[in-house]
Amino acid sequence: MHFITGGAFNGKRAWVKETYGVTGSWFSAYLDTPLTEDFNHVNSDLLVIEGIEIWLKELAKNFDSNRCREIWNHTINNWFIWEKAKSQRNLVVIGTDITKGIVPIEKENRLWRDVTGWAYQDLAARADKVDIIWYGLNQTIKQTGDGKQ
Template structure:
């Protein structure tokens, strides 16, 4: 799994398209697509999940932080099972970093920010590679294995 994060409108989507090409299944929360924990029916070798922070915000509207993280980790584990089921499969997860800056005044936005920070930590821990994109430039902050993605 390759996790990509960075600021809003900093070129994450363009960078992923340049790195991986456009032949992929692309699920985007920005296009009102739902978070899917079960992706077994997807037959593409490359799956891109974009807008993780939006899906996390939806979880925080219904569940407390503990349950959000539990649901999130179940989804990540299912995605990793999908990725490992075929040798050529690759999962790319894109999430905008909303954890910096001023702490929100509203309780629901603080919960969203906290859950997103924890979820990104969980993603980074399980990912083979983690990149931060700022102004269209990447910085790899984690890479395990032989480096082939």
């Protein structure tokens, strides 16, 4: 699993397209695709999931932080199982970093920010590779395993 994060409009999508090509399946929360944990119907070895902060916002609207984290970890565990079921599969997860800057005044936005930070920590811990994209440039901050790409 490859986790990519960075600021909004900093070139994450373009970097992924350049790095991986566009030969895989692409699921985007920005296009109102619902959060799913089951990708067994996908006929591609490359799966890109983007906009996870949007799905996390929906979770934070409906559940407390502990339940959000439980749901999130269950979801990424199923993503991990999908990827590991076949050696040639590669899962790329893109999430915008919303955890920096001024702490929001509104309670619901603080919860969303907190849940997103915890979710990204959980995702980074499970990922084989983690990149941060700023201004279209990547910085690899973690690489383990086979380093497939």
